[in-house]
Amino acid sequence: MSKVTDTLSSMIKAEARRLGFSAVGMSKAAPVDSDTAEAYRQWIENGKHADMDYLRNNLDKRLNPLLLMPDAKTIISLAMNYYPERRLSDDQYQFAYYAYGKDYHDVIKDKLRLLITTITERINEERETDTPPQFKMCVDTVPMLDRYWATKAGLGWIGKNTNLIIPHSGSFFFLAEIITDLEMDYDSPIESRCGKCERCVTACPGKALTPYCLDANKCLSYLTIENRGPINIDGDEGMMPTDDIHYIYGCDRCQLACPYNRFAEPTTITEFFPSDEFLDMRDDDWDSLTQEQYRTIFKGSAVKRAKYDGLRRNIEFITKRKKGKG
DSSP, X not given: OOHXXXXXXXXXXXXXXXXXOSEEEEEEOOOOOHHHHHHHHHHHHTTTTTTOGGGTTTXXXXXXXXXXXXXXXXXXEEEEEOOOSSOOOTTSOEEXXXXXXXXXXXXXXXXXXXXXXXXXXXXHHHXXXXXXXXXXXXXSSSOOOXXXXXXXXXXXXXXXXXXXXXXXXXXXXXXXXXXXXXXXXXXXXXXXOOTTXXXXXXHOTTOOEETTXXXXXXXXXXXXXXXXXXXXXXXXXXXXXXXXXXXXXXXXXXXXXXGGGGGOOOXXXXXXXXXXXXXXXXXXXXXTOOHHHHHHHTTTOGGGGTHHHHHHHHHHHHHHHHHHHO
16 A cells, blocks of 8 residues: 555544544455355344344345445444443343443444544545545444454454454444545454354353354344344243343343453443443332333433333343242
């Protein structure tokens, strides 16, 4: 790459870190490789996406970002840390860490807009052109294989729990992309470092994991968030693990079992900090949760994804399981 593209890439990385992103890298915009495309199609065909039809929709675009922006040259991949410093104690009902604070979609989009503004201003200063650069923000709602592009950009590798693992940092990160028609200095992928470890597979309460593959039908995160029907779990698996830690929204077990998360450091993004009101809730408080309390505690939160009725369903399911065990 030329000195110009190298300078632009360095500037973007520095500005992204200033805005609070923990990792950033660039890869060439192109269709995903054939092995990845086939594996994803097979995963869908086998029904392992459960009833999350949005993962099936726009399959052509999901596997080829050039259909989202025909003139695309670069995909900028970014990661933002959400690991909490203050956490729910083990004797409380549990929420996945990502849901502790404000909705990440809003937080990350705001920061991506600021990053794009800075890039555009810099380009305008250095080049005289009537054609402004193109950008497309991708934060979960755009059909993109986030983890694939993060690996192509050298941020980390996809672990056996299917999460992106960043060296010396772990996996508690939100991922996002910016597709652009600007050329960059592209980064190189890194090799997987999972080795023979399968702690994440063993730790999964619903037995949803086999190495590098997730069956969403058995995944506690799916069952308590995306699932709109009753929670159906056979036997003693799922939300009633032997150590009596009970998740009522999402699940972090496969991540907490991963030895790379011993390197996790608390996020500095204040929007992701949990409120005192949330942390002070005890099981009895959740059992008697009203709709008004739900609105107050989770205002601007990703927990709204499950809605009040969904969270009540999860709580009631846990209560019944606890009584059955007793």
